Amino acid sequence: MTQRVFLVTGATKGIGLALSERLVAAGHRVIGMARAQAKFPGELITLDLGDRAATEAALRELARRYPVDGIVNNVGLVRPQRVDEVDLDALDEVFSVNLHPAVQTVQAFLPGMRERGWGRIVNLSSLTILGVTQRTAYAAAKAALVSFARTWALELATTGITVNSVAPGPTETELFRANNPPGSEGEQRYLSAVPMKRFGKPDEIAAAIAFLLSDDAGFITGQTLFVDGGASVGKAGI
Numbered sequence: 159m160t161q162r163v164f165l166v167t168g169a170t171k172g173i174g175l176a177l178s179e180r181l182v183a184a185g186h187r188v189i190g191m192a193r194a195q196a197k198f199p200g201e202l203i204t205l206d207l208g209d210r211a212a213t214e215a216a217l218r219e220l221a222r223r224y225p226v227d228g229i230v231n232n233v234g235l236v237r238p239q240r241v242d243e244v245d246l247d248a249l250d251e252v253f254s255v256n257l258h259p260a261v262q263t264v265q266a267f268l269p270g271m272r273e274r275g276w277g278r279i280v281n282l283s284s285l286t287i288l289g290v291t292q293r294t295a296y297a298a299a300k301a302a303l304v305s306f307a308r309t310w311a312l313e314l315a316t317t318g319i320t321v322n323s324v325a326p327g328p329t330e331t332e333l334f335r336a337n338n339p340p341g342s343e344g345e346q347r348y349l350s351a352v353p354m355k356r357f358g359k360p361d362e363i364a365a366a367i368a369f370l371l372s373d374d375a376g377f378i379t380g381q382t383l384f385v386d387g388g389a390s391v392g393k394a395g396i
Contacts (some may be wrong), residue, residue: 163187163226164278164371165267167207167259168233170196172331173282176360177230177367184368189220191233191259207233207259208251217266226267228278228371231260231303238292249295256299260306268319277319278371281307285327285386300325304382311380320379322370327386329358354387 164181168174169190178188179199188200191213195204203220205212220226235255237248260281271277281303286293304323311321328334328348334357338344349355366385369375384390 159185160373161185161187162228162371163189163224164228164230165189165191165220165226165263166230166232167191167263168282169200170194170198170202172333173326173329173360173363173367174230174232177232177364180361180364180368181371187224189224189226191216208235208255210254210258210262213259213262214266217262221266221270225270225274227271227274227276228280229263229267230280230282230367230371231263232282233259234282234284234296234300236293236296238296239294240292241294244294252295253299253302256296257302257306260303264310268314271319272317275318277314277317278375279307279310279319279321280367280370281321281323282367283323283325283382285325285384285389287325288390307382308380315379320370320375322375322378322380323382324363324367324370325382325384325386325390326363327352327358327384327389329360329363331360351393352387352389353391353393356387358385358387 166174166178169178170192178190181188182199190198190202193206203216205216207213235252237252283303284300286297287301307321307323363385366383
């Protein structure tokens with residue numbers, strides 16, 4: 159197996175942490191970027207990814223130090239608001255945190271990937287892009303990440319670099335459980351939309367991402383993989 163170097167944003171919790179642990183266990187080197195210091199299996203860069211200048215400086219230094227082979231744009235920010243309550247500053251903040259780092263990371267490491275003729279980019283989207291209340295900003299940003307992947311896949315199709323998206327359904331993360339505790343109305347609402355009648359586990363989402371980062375996924379590009387217990391298909395008949 160070829161050892162690769164992967165960069166994961168939003169790397170210290172939930173899906174980002176599960177993916178980082180999986181990649182390290184497989185023998186790869188992982189660089190994480192996140193807002194807060196935390197226990198992490200690889201090298202962790204702590205910064206606010208919503209700070210454009212700080213992010214640019216950190217990426218420039220990382221590009222100087224490491225031949226990054228793959229990028230997972232996982233960082234996300236949610237500001238739930240109904241359409242009549244949408245605050246434009248909050249809208250801009252959600253777009254900035256979800257979208258700007260994705261562009262910045264790719265721009266920082268694309269020259270090296272092109273030179274080596276191999277690269278993987280995975281954008282973390284969401285089931286919410288198919289429609290959910292109070293997600294005007296978040297769903298739009300996550301839909302934009304799918305569009306980014308399709309556009310970049312076409313632009314990079316002959317370079318050996320693939321670009322794909324993974325769209326998780328409701329997943330058992332700390333943040334999800336904080337907002338939807340067991341037995342709550344929120345939990346039941348989410349469960350009712352998942353034909354498998356359970357939530358995903360961070361490691362199940364991480365497994366899908368890890369596959370798209372692998373050599374085996376070399377002929378897959380521009381795609382969006384829903385990892386959602388069937389929720390994107392429709393409600394179960396029984």
